[in-house]
Amino acid sequence: MCVHGAQPSVLKQDNVREICRADRPNRSSPGSSDNSCVRPAERPLTSVVLSCSRLGTKHRLSAAMSEKTPVGAGKSCLVGKKEDLIKAKRTSVSIADRFVFVIYHQGVFYAMDEHCYHAGGSLLDGDIEEIDKKLCIVCPKHKYKISLADGEGLYNTTNPKDKSQPPCWRSKGIKQRVHKVTEVDGDIHVTLSEAPAWIDSDYYQSEQGRMDLKLAKELELAKSKSS
Ligand code: FES
Secondary structure (H helix, E strand, O other), rough: OEEOOHHHHHHOOOOEEEHHHOOOOOOOOOOOOOOOOOOOOOOOOOOOHHHHOOOOOHHHHHHHHHHOOOOOOOEEEEEEEHHHHHHOOOOOOOEEOEEEEEEEEEEEEEEEEEOOOOOOOOOOEEEEEEEEEEEEEEOOOOOOEEEOOOOOEEEEOOOOOOOOOOEEEEEEOOOOEEEOOOOOOOOEEEEOOOOOOOOOOHHHHOOOHHHHHHHHHHHHHHHHHOO
């Protein structure tokens, strides 16, 4: 059952334990009848070719950025039973019309925007790697690295072909919006981030970004039919 609009205080009871991003763990899927906001795991996730959707669309980006409040800011949703989400490890959910995925890794739950800030690829099936002592999800589309804890984008400044040099990682800053995960009596809730500043992954939650995702999906379908 979604609890859109519930006040954060609802989640701050004595028996509520915040699952901090700083000390978390792998993926999940729904099992409870309460988790109506959870998208079925088998539902295909939009795969996006970003280059076709973003190039030459400066005006669209600026229109999206003018939507000042992040989609669903502060809204909470019951995602499912903890044990079900642990079994599933990764779960895709829609909370207040925002696409989010919840991942359980090494004992910790994380939640972040599902579509990669770079070109809208789905992060749901991304590998997890420890990079520069940070657990990162690697976008399947173009291999961008994103910290699970805070959505920081990381990049390697050394030439990956030069094996004599160790990688030197640098930060791009916060690129992917992350959300708060809480546990209440064995139920897992996600509360959407209220951070007001624009974060690049917000684009794919905007009307413009969704149009791009839809277009990319249609192009991919057309391409697969013609091949
Ligand atoms: S879509 Fe390009 S790295 Fe994610």
